[in-house]
Ligand code: AMP
């Protein structure tokens with residue numbers, strides 16, 4: 001509640017469990033009716049012989065079909081739009097940079113609700129209108145920028161939309177404007193700290209009080225290290241563009257798992273093989289349904305993120321369930337510098353070149369806290385014509401194509417035929433030495 005106005009949705013935040021669940025039932029019925037307005041779901045419901053009137057409560061969620069990233073891609077650009085284009089005020093996409101992205105549409109009401117959720121997260125972390133907030137993630141189609149931005153403004157914070165990168169300027173802005181709340185990827189926060197330490201500076205001297213860290217997986221150890229370096233309290237923030245972006249799961253001051261705002265998202269955890277719900281508290285794939293979105297409701301979205309619902313109520317007294325830190329993914333998607341990358345995208349580029357052999361490895365490391373990707377390829381047997389210049393040219397060309405494909409610099413190492421290890425079973429294409 002700010003100045004008597006419920007800008008953070010305190011009403012929902014404080015709902016007792018039974019009220020929350022009956023709200024979810026009503027919201028699900030409304031969501032399904034709205035979804036049926038889209039070409040995609042109207043066809044899908046027909047295919048499944050589903051009558052929207054069969055959905056009477058939250059328990060009926062199991063009657064509904066799952067939605068996957070592939071479904072979103074196939075319905076690109078507007079197959080899942082459930083309102084007139086006139087009502088759309090903004091779109092975002094997932095952070096993957098190639099092929100057809102998954103495009104998500106928002107009405108004004110959707111943006112307002114999302115901002116409310118973000119403001120709620122920031123307030124839960126202890127941020128107030130008196131604080132100065134620096135948003136150190138990318139803006140544009142990526143949801144981390146505008147998502148946090150609107151939430152912080154709604155809370156009445158002083159917002160500095162610094163965007164990603166330019167470390168020297170980030171540090172200057174933090175100092176000059178007394179920034180005490182930041183949003184960054186954990187790897188970038190670590191990069192900034194390491195740079196400062198290298199320059200003989202102390203990250204604690206920045207005076208940051210609260211850090212919102214998310215968009216990529218990281219460990220509890222990484223959180224503790226960052227808290228120690230900066231002296232701030234770090235809050236894990238989880239989201240995905242299909243579910244708006246940030247604001248889906250967020251930690252309270254107990255830092256014991258992320259509360260999911262269940263007035264906006266219906267949570268299921270399934271076994272990715274059988275697609276059946278896992279037993280209470282067991283690890284599985286997180287499946288989410290939007291409950292308040294209007295322009296583009298998404299039903300039973302398979303996030304591919306692996307986690308579990310934590311048992312017991314949180315001492316903070318909020319009744320919204322908590323999820324454990326994400327444990328990995330049920331597909332092969334990599335998150336490199338906050339960008340979603342599928343190994344198949346790399347393969348697609350490599351395989352266009354007849355001078356490259358069939359074996360390749362994607363090698364991931366972390367240097368000064370920044371993810372590095374090196375692709376090792378072999379020259380196809382007989383393809384080397386003895387010219388080092390040709391080889392150099394080919395390597396540079398491949399480097400450019402990979403950069404175009406994923407959006408960041410990728411190293412390329414060209415090896416002799418037969419020098420990469422050949423695995424006996426499934427090919428091991430990705431060697432990830434970043435740890436988390
Ligand atoms: P995007 O839709 O591009 O924003 O990417 C969303 C994906 O980023 C999620 O499905 C997760 O795999 C990952 N992600 C976002 N936040 C976190 C977090 N706090 N911890 C672990 N993974 C995260």
Ligand code: ZN
Nearest residue numbers: 252254314316
């Ligand atoms: Zn809590």
